[in-house]
Amino acid sequence: MPCNVRQLVAASLPGGEDDARCLAVWLAATHDMGKATPAFTSRRLSRLLELNTRLSCQAQGQFQRAWA
Known part of the structure; x- marks a missing residue:
């Protein structure tokens, strides 16, 4: 993910970069789970x-x- 997008997402979450990383992992996992349906x-x-x-x-x- 581009640096400016990471910074934008991190700035909008209370936990900053840690929350942004968790969100990205969760989104990727749920996206992949949808492919298994x-x-x-x-x-x-x-x-x-x-x-x-x-x-x-x-x-x-x-x-x-x-x-x-």
């Missing part, structure tokens, strides 16, 4: 499967053109 995971999985299908189709088309 089934809703997020299934959405990402469906996007990956869709991308894989598109890439497979593209690769198959390129392969067929190369051998034509």
Whole structure:
């Protein structure tokens, strides 16, 4: 995190830099916990499967053109 952002956050919290560090860790942890939820995971999985299908189709088309 940029120094000026750290200073701004620390200045607005009663515990200064210690509270700012705790807040940053808590925000990072809760953000990552959200990624472990089934809703997020299934959405990402469906996007990956869709991308894989598109890439497979593209690769198959390129392969067929190369051998034509």
